[in-house]
Structure formats: C-alpha cells, structure tokens
Amino acid sequence: MTAPPINPPETLSFKYVPRPGLLKIALLNFFLGIVTLTIYRFWAKANTRKHIWSCIHINGEPLEYTGTGGELFRGFLMVFGLFILPYIVILKGLQLSLGETHPVTTGFGLLFAFAVYFLWGFAIYKQRKYQLSRTQWRGIRGTMAGSAMVYSLAYFGSMLARLFSFGWATPVMDTVLQEQITNDMRFGDAAFKFRGRAGPLYPTYALCWFLTGAFVIGITAFISYEAITWFGSELRALFDFFNGQTGESTPTERQHYLIGIIVLFIAAGLLSFFVVIPVLWAVYSAKEIRTFANYTSFDGAQFSLNARPWSMVWLTISNILLFVFTLSIARPFIIQRNLRYLVDRLSLEGAIDISRIQQSTAAMPKRGEGLADAFDLGAW
Numbered sequence: 001m002t003a004p005p006i007n008p009p010e011t012l013s014f015k016y017v018p019r020p021g022l023l024k025i026a027l028l029n030f031f032l033g034i035v036t037l038t039i040y041r042f043w044a045k046a047n048t049r050k051h052i053w054s055c056i057h058i059n060g061e062p063l064e065y066t067g068t069g070g071e072l073f074r075g076f077l078m079v080f081g082l083f084i085l086p087y088i089v090i091l092k093g094l095q096l097s098l099g100e101t102h103p104v105t106t107g108f109g110l111l112f113a114f115a116v117y118f119l120w121g122f123a124i125y126k127q128r129k130y131q132l133s134r135t136q137w138r139g140i141r142g143t144m145a146g147s148a149m150v151y152s153l154a155y156f157g158s159m160l161a162r163l164f165s166f167g168w169a170t171p172v173m174d175t176v177l178q179e180q181i182t183n184d185m186r187f188g189d190a191a192f193k194f195r196g197r198a199g200p201l202y203p204t205y206a207l208c209w210f211l212t213g214a215f216v217i218g219i220t221a222f223i224s225y226e227a228i229t230w231f232g233s234e235l236r237a238l239f240d241f242f243n244g245q246t247g248e249s250t251p252t253e254r255q256h257y258l259i260g261i262i263v264l265f266i267a268a269g270l271l272s273f274f275v276v277i278p279v280l281w282a283v284y285s286a287k288e289i290r291t292f293a294n295y296t297s298f299d300g301a302q303f304s305l306n307a308r309p310w311s312m313v314w315l316t317i318s319n320i321l322l323f324v325f326t327l328s329i330a331r332p333f334i335i336q337r338n339l340r341y342l343v344d345r346l347s348l349e350g351a352i353d354i355s356r357i358q359q360s361t362a363a364m365p366k367r368g369e370g371l372a373d374a375f376d377l378g379a380w
Contacts, residue, residue: 009351012301015057016340022051026332042076043069048332049131055336056343058137066141067134075130075367083371087112121155121177122148123371128181130365137187138354143362145191146184154180167209171201171288178292187298188357196295204287208280215276219268226261278316286312293346299357301350305342315341 029044046069053065091112094105125148132142158173175198182194286307293305319337322330 007353007355009353010059011351012058012348014343014346014348015060016343017055017057017062018336018340019051019055022048022332022336025051026329029332030329039073040069042072045069045072048335052332052336052339053135056339061138064136065134066136067130071130071367072369075369075371078367079371117159118156119152119371120159122152123369124155125151125181126365127369127372128185130367130369132185133362133364140188140357140359142188143186143360144181144184145186145362146180151177151180151184168205171198171205174198174288175201175292178295182292182296186360186362188360190299190357193297194292194295196291200291201284201288204284208284211280212277215280216272219272223261223265223268226264275317275320278320279313282312282316283309289342298348299352301348301352304347304349306345306347307341311341 025044025047029040029048032040033044046065046067049065049067053063056063091105091108094102094108098105125144125146129144129148132144135142154177158169158177161169161173175196179194179196182192185192286309290305290307293303293307296303315337319334322334322337
C-alpha cells in the first residue's frame with residue numbers, strides 16, 4: 001500500500017496586490033455615510049475590509065474577510081442598549097432631579113469615565129478577536145485563545161503606569177501588552193509566539209520624548225513671549241492714557257496684535273498635535289513595529305519587518321495630507337497604504353508545514369466590535 005503524499009513545508013511570502021474598485025468604495029462610503037447619518041459606517045467597514053483583505057496575498061493566495069456590516073451593526077446595538085443608553089437615561093435623570101453640579105451626578109459621570117477607560121483594553125481585544133475570526137486563508141481562520149478581561153486589566157494598568165511615569169513606562173507596557181495579545185493569537189490550531197525585552201526600544205523612545213518636550217517648550221515659550229509683549233503694550237497704553245500722552249500704538253493695532261496671537265496659538269496647537277508630534281513619534285513607531293516583528297514567530301519561523309524611520313515618517317505625513325485634503329473621503333486608501341506598508345515589508349524566515357494546521361474549534365463571535373465602535377477606537 002502506497003503512503004499518501006505529504007505536502008512539504010512551505011516558505012511563506014507576503015505581497016500586497018492592489019486591484020481596482022477602492023475609489024468607488026470610498027466615494028460610496030462617504031456619500032451613504034452622510035445620507036444615513038453615519039449608520040452606513042458598519043457596512044462601509046465590512047466592504048473596505050473585504051476589498052483590502054483580498055489584496056493581501058500569501059504565497060500567491062489572497063486572504064478572505066467574511067465579516068458583514070450586519071454583524072458590526074448588531075454588535076453596536078447590543079453595546080448601545082446595555083452600556084450607552086442606560087448611561088444617558090440615568091445621567092439625564094440625575095441632572096433633572098438633583099442638578100448638573102450635584103455630587104451624585106458628578107460621581108456618576110466619573111464612574112462612567114472610569115468604566116470606559118477600564119474597558120478600553122477589553123474593546124481592543126474583542127475587536128482583534130472578531131477580525132481574526134473573520135479572516136481566512138486557504139479556508140483556515142484565525143482566533144484568540146485568551147481572556148479579554150485579563151488583557152483589559154493589563155491595559156488599564158499600563159495606562160496608569162504611563163501616566164505616573166510621564167510616559168517612560170510606554171516601551172515596557174507596549175511590550176507586555178504585545179506579548180499577551182500575540183501569544184493569544186491563533187491561525188487554525190497553530191499559535192503565534194512573542195518573546196523579547198523592552199530595552200532596545202528605549203534609546204529611540206528617549207530621543208522622541210526629548211525632541212517632543214523641546215518642541216512643546218519652544219512653541220510655548222514663543223507664544224508666551226508674544227502674549228507678554230501684547231500685555232506689556234496694553235499696560236504702556238494704559239499708563240500713557242492716565243498721563244495724557246499718546247501711545248506708540250493705537251487700540252486697533254493692539255487688537256489686531258491680540259487676534260494674531262490667538263490665531264498663532266490655534267495654528268501652533270493644530271500643527272503640534274496633527275503634524276509635528278505624529279511625525280516625531282513615527283520614528284519610534286517604526287522602531288517598535290520592527291522590533292516586535294523580530295520578537296514574533298509562528299510554528300518556529302521568525303518574522304522580520306523592514307520598517308525604517310524615514311519611510312514611516314513619509315507614510316505619516318502623506319496620510320495626514322490625504323485625510324485633510326480629501327475631507328476624510330480617502331480613509332479607505334489610508335487604510336490600504338498602512339497595510340500595504342506592513343505587508344510588503346514583512347518576511348518570514350523558515351518553512352512551515354501548512355498541511356498539518358487544522359481548523360480552529362473555537363466558537364465564532366456572533367457580533368462584531370460593538371464596544372470598539374462605541375469607543376471610536378478605529379478598526380485599523
């Protein structure tokens with residue numbers, strides 16, 4: 001009797017193969033989002049993912065996304081009914097009966113805010129679990145094997161650690177969280193593994209932290225100097241008025257100067273939070289995702305990611321410009337560019353016996369990402 005042929009282990013290659021149709025999806029998402037007062041966003045997410053997932057090829061075969069807008073919508077309705085609606089009803093009741101400034105009303109608002117922060121990690125984990133369960137390759141789907149509540153506790157602890165360390169706990173906390181969520185990931189019945197230290201991240205983190213601090217201090221000092229100059233001119237004008245003298249500047253000129261300072265303050269804030277700081281921290285993001293890829297393996301094969309600082313900086317800048325100048329219509333293209341950046345730079349060293357991987361027996365989530373959508377985490 002002849003033994004059945006055994007498929008040899010495969011060396012996996014990753015490639016993003018774009019296909020037409022994304023512009024139509026982007027325009028339809030934008031138009032129907034307006035017409036339906038954003039309700040269409042659930043179907044917009046599903047259609048965008050189906051298109052982009054199908055462009056990700058592993059050994060020439062595309063991924064398949066099987067999630068639906070209906071699943072996402074039902075997930076949101078469940079969270080809205082169990083979480084958001086009761087909060088609105090109770091809060092309005094307290095405001096009408098006790099007043100908006102009553103300690104009980106304030107305490108309830110603070111309790112809800114605490115619950116949101118506490119469940120933030122829970123939402124992230126459930127979102128990842130849903131997306132993996134709806135992602136297939138060669139008919140095999142992904143899943144998560146751990147506890148969303150355990151991850152949520154770790155995530156909440158990480159937020160406190162970042163706060164009390166002025167951000168310096170970030171590399172350690174990011175590494176801990178990535179290790180937990182990666183080790184819970186499965187493709188079929190095969191597990192991903194993550195192991196590594198946060199130490200190599202700190203030189204780049206320190207550079208970005210100090211550059212950000214220097215920028216914030218510099219821009220604050222400049223605006224403060226301008227504000228003090230204006231205040232000084234007002235004091236001189238007041239002094240000249242009481243002494244019967246004519247000041248060097250007219251009230252209209254000083255008013256225009258004040259308006260200029262306000263405009264400068266707003267522009268500096270927008271520039272800082274939407275351009276300069278994201279660009280600075282893109283350098284750290286490149287280091288982090290490259291390091292985390294090197295810490296990750298699958299079935300004994302090691303991942304690597306060729307993400308370099310300047311390429312990440314350019315990706316960040318161009319995405320910001322796309323988002324602003326298209327009024328967010330290009331959001332699907334930004335998602336595509338981010339995933340394409342990762343896929344085309346990802347490699348796996350070592351061969352994997354794909355034939356021995358069996359379908360996951362974990363239960364499929366029936367609803368998708370309700371809490372993540374309620375918290376507006378973004379799906380990407």
